[in-house]
Amino acid sequence: MKTLKDKIMKDGRVINGNILKVDSFINHQMDIKLFNEMGKEFKKRFENKEVTKILTLEVSGIGIAAITSQYFDYVPVVFAKKHTGANFVENAYEAEVYSYTKKQTYNVKVNKNFIEEKDKVLIIDDFLANGKAALGLIDIVKQAKAEIAGVGIVIEKGFQNGRRDLEDLGIDVESLAVIESFNDGKVIFK
Amino acid sequence: MKTLKDKIMKDGRVINGNILKVDSFINHQMDIKLFNEMGKEFKKRFENKEVTKILTLEVSGIGIAAITSQYFDYVPVVFAKKHTGANFVENAYEAEVYSYTKKQTYNVKVNKNFIEEKDKVLIIDDFLANGKAALGLIDIVKQAKAEIAGVGIVIEKGFQNGRRDLEDLGIDVESLAVIESFNDGKVIFK
Secondary structure, eight states: OHHHHHHHHHHOEEETTTEEEOTTTTSSEEOHHHHHHHHHHHHHHTTTSOOSEEEEETTTHHHHHHHHHTTTTTOOEEEEBSOOTTSOOSSEEEEEEEETTTTEEEEEEEEGGGSOTTOEEEEEEEEESSOHHHHHHHHHHHHTTOEEEEEEEEEEETTSSHHHHHHTTTOOEEEEEEEEEEETTEEEEO | OHHHHHHHHHHOEEETTTEEEOTTTTSSEEOHHHHHHHHHHHHHHTTTSOOSEEEEETTTHHHHHHHHHTTTTTOOEEEEBSOOTTSOOSSEEEEEEEETTTTEEEEEEEEGGGSOTTOEEEEEEEEESSOHHHHHHHHHHHHTTOEEEEEEEEEEETTSSHHHHHHTTTOOEEEEEEEEEEETTEEEEO
């Protein structure tokens, strides 16, 4: 998706050689016009798929998923919770997700009422790298015996094995920008 | 806002006498059609205010703020971060927020680049009770020497002192549904 790649080239920053910071337009400040372009593009990529629900993971997926829902007939968006505390999730499906950025295992939770067996679930997230977050969400959809319509990703690190692990499960993965490598602090797209 | 109050009566649940659970349509599963109605209503309530940026707090405010931005000329949305970990916020304004629900003090952070002195900031959040979260966000806007256009809240617990503390600072507070009391597990609106 050209608009997104241009934006990454312009405002993304590569730090420590392999971390792409997109906090000025995706995951701290959010560019809602760009999110609408992304939502439209996800609809195009999953045009032939029936989608009854969008599932994402707090925190960075929420804004993208909310805007994207508007292009899928305003289907409900569910975000799996990582931080529950006193606002506990009752009656939950749970999956373990290891985060390489935070070096920590999360127990992500979704209330069982919000994914039903009849649902066709589109999973949306901001990044795909090793695929652990997406695999956790897939695990939850499978526990609910619902169908996975696909996985829609904003930025994929194409040099990690996330896509392969998802495709091995027969899942349709669509990424709006695929990074082939970081070359000396510059982003090279596939 | 009638649609919202009707939805709360229909799908909200009062637990332990004074906690209103709206997780089936606001803060775990999100009703994006309803969020659009809320965004439209915020625009109506703040019609005469210039808004250049929307500020909210992760997690529950993000979806509402993202959708609301569409009714304010797609201004950028910034969410203050509570959970930073390895994805640290560089160069940050910080404010302490005590959460009564989680019985925990958070250090909320916003990258200084994302609120500028010239900004007119609309603060959006899902709940207003004692006002600690809103006061933390106001503190951050003030550190940036920006202007506060107002505070827009989805559900206000009118029997707590959040509104009073904000209005004492001269801030315009608009809530889409104000709860007067919980009467025997039933929500009574003002």
